[in-house]
Amino acid sequence: MKEIWEKVEAAHQIGICGHVRPDGDCVGTCMALYLYVKKNYPQKAVNVHLEYMPERFAYLFDGTGYQEGFENMPECDLFFSLDTGDLERLGAAAKIVEKADTCICIDHHISNTGFADINVVDPDSSSASQVLFELLDEKKIDKSIATALYLGIVQDSGCFQYDSTSRRTMEIAGILMEKGVNTSNIVDRTMKQKTYVQNQMLGRVLLESLLLLDGQVIASRITQGMMEFYGATKEDLEGIVEQLRVTQGTEVAIFLHEVGVLEYKVSMRSKEYVDVSKIASHFGGGGHVRAAGCTMSGTYHDILNTLLEWIDLQIKDRSK
Ligand code: 5GP
């Protein structure tokens, strides 16, 4: 992918962004590319904007110069969209893309719409960080870049657990480890550790969860009222759908987060045979076969009923 680095060479102002509600892969990929360009193209003006930096990742990037929020992002001639399947997921940064000469997308979402000028999308890859690694010169990766890439890979592969983890994922992890990444610290602080409020929310969600479709589906939700009661932020909801997913005997986990009047952010996970990306895409969202999301309108029970119909169809199709 020489073309990408030729574009970097020719650019005056480079902008890097990821999707709204950034997760570890989004943050890791954005920070890795930003640090790589800063280190290896020191004469270039480059800036990275995240919608916000989740608190649990911030300690890894102190003093690196990342910006929070898209509103104050300067125009650029070369725009990198990372870990983002469609323009809408860039939020307010989408308008910067329109003004850029070239947009390069580096991603791994199966639902990617190919909206950029240059699209490097590998749906079989564990993470956008893994896709990015393949584009970098290994010799030019230092410890800080390796740390960002490692964060993205462990977060999106569920710590090397999901099907998207390949031999290559493990090899790359090994290479990054040799660059000096503190691997156990990253897993402990960014994946295992939970705030007190996070544990409270998790407890509440599990207590109120419902088993549906003969136990093949587990579902639960958080309302705006609960968020206020516990003083929780969006970040405190991290990991909840994964905990629902590990319930024995279930195929699909559904977690709804009330974000407005009769409006829910939907997170879905599956284990073996339900393609949740198909369902999320139908409702204007997207993601991966085993992890996807969308936003839906209606009451909790209406949304659940709608989703259950779609899941049931897939389950019935399978037994045909
Ligand atoms: P999560 O449930 O953790 O928010 O998201 C799971 C996966 O689905 C992620 O890969 C995420 O990028 C994708 N995803 C979640 N919500 C949306 C959405 O509203 N639109 C799209 N296109 N993808 C989403």
Ligand code: MN
């Ligand atoms: Mn990702």
